[in-house]
Amino acid sequence: MPYAAGMKELLDSFWRAAAYCLHPKVILLSLLPLLLAVGAVLGLGWLYWERSVAAVRATLEGWSLVVSFLQWLDSIGAAAFGVVLAPLIVVVLAVPLIVVASLLLVAWLMTPSLVSLVAARRFDTLERKHGAGWFSAGLWSLGYMLFALLLLVLSLPLWLVPPLVLVLPPLIWGWLTYKVLSFDVLAEHASADERRQILREQRWPMLAIGVMTGYLGAAPSLLWAVNAVALVLAPLLVLLSVWLYTLVFAFAALWFAHFALAALQRLRQQAVPLAGQDPGTEPEVIPSALPPALPPALPERLPPT
Numbered sequence: 167m168p169y170a171a172g173m174k175e176l177l178d179s180f181w182r183a184a185a186y187c188l189h190p191k192v193i194l195l196s197l198l199p200l201l202l203a204v205g206a207v208l209g210l211g212w213l214y215w216e217r218s219v220a221a222v223r224a225t226l227e228g229w230s231l232v233v234s235f236l237q238w239l240d241s242i243g244a245a246a247f248g249v250v251l252a253p254l255i256v257v258v259l260a261v262p263l264i265v266v267a268s269l270l271l272v273a274w275l276m277t278p279s280l281v282s283l284v285a286a287r288r289f290d291t292l293e294r295k296h297g298a299g300w301f302s303a304g305l306w307s308l309g310y311m312l313f314a315l316l317l318l319v320l321s322l323p324l325w326l327v328p329p330l331v332l333v334l335p336p337l338i339w340g341w342l343t344y345k346v347l348s349f350d351v352l353a354e355h356a357s358a359d360e361r362r363q364i365l366r367e368q369r370w371p372m373l374a375i376g377v378m379t380g381y382l383g384a385a386p387s388l389l390w391a392v393n394a395v396a397l398v399l400a401p402l403l404v405l406l407s408v409w410l411y412t413l414v415f416a417f418a419a420l421w422f423a424h425f426a427l428a429a430l431q432r433l434r435q436q437a438v439p440l441a442g443q444d445p446g447t448e449p450e451v452i453p454s455a456l457p458p459a460l461p462p463a464l465p466e467r468l469p470p471t
Contacts, residue, residue: 179424200272340380
């Protein structure tokens with residue numbers, strides 16, 4: 167696809183996805199993953215928050231370098247940061263799990279219905295070829311989720327570098343969003359060959375969608391950076407973050423659905439044979455009309471001898 171046409175399709179699918187987010191069905195669909203995620207976060211927080219903070223604080227106090235750093239903070243009047251350091255570390259470690267869980271809940275509980283909504287309103291004539299079932303999509307999502315969590319764990323030391331903490335996690339989340347949602351939105355309508363072809367040909371536009379939504383998904387994490395001193399409100403901030411994550415990934419699913427189904431429709435239109443011609447056969451050649459045959463010439467009469 168030419169660059170200008172690709173940008174036009176990206177922007178077109180972007181504003182369509184934004185408009186669909188206001189649809190009552192989309193709002194209702196977002197409630198189920200939101201309630202499940204909120205319930206899980208509240209339950210795990212109630213069970214493990216104080217234990218986790220105490221364990222992290224005890225670990226920090228066992229490191230002489232950290233103790234010296236906290237004493238230096240006390241000497242400059244920044245003791246409040248030392249108080250919130252342990253809760254902040256717990257939150258930093260929990261946020262990637264919350265992000266990945268929100269993405270998977272949206273992919274499993276919302277994406278099939280969102281794709282059906284987009285198809286019914288915009289691609290109602292697009293044939294469903296069922297290239298992948300829910301089991302294949304689930305295995306695909308789980309595999310890439312585990313790989314993304316491994317990447318996040320391996321990149322943790324780099325988060326100590328201030329610029330990289332704002333770059334690496336959104337890139338990993340965006341890459342995971344691209345891998346999961348690009349597969350899910352094509353699972354119902356595209357055949358396996360069509361899905362592989364679209365994922366190959368539209369790799370960079372779809373990766374751009376994933377990275378952009380990954381940075382949108384990183385926005386809720388700024389709540390913790392801005393309100394580090396207010397971590398006593400951690401349960402409320404977690405609930406707000408889960409809600410924002412759910413909205414961002416629902417928007418991403420709609421964006422991928424509009425873009426990928428449009429690409430699938432173009433692919434099939436390009437493959438349609440000429441009307442009335444059997445695919446794979448040579449076009450019929452009509453012989454040109456020949457002039458009518460002349461009657462045989464009569465023999466000339468010989469003159470009398």
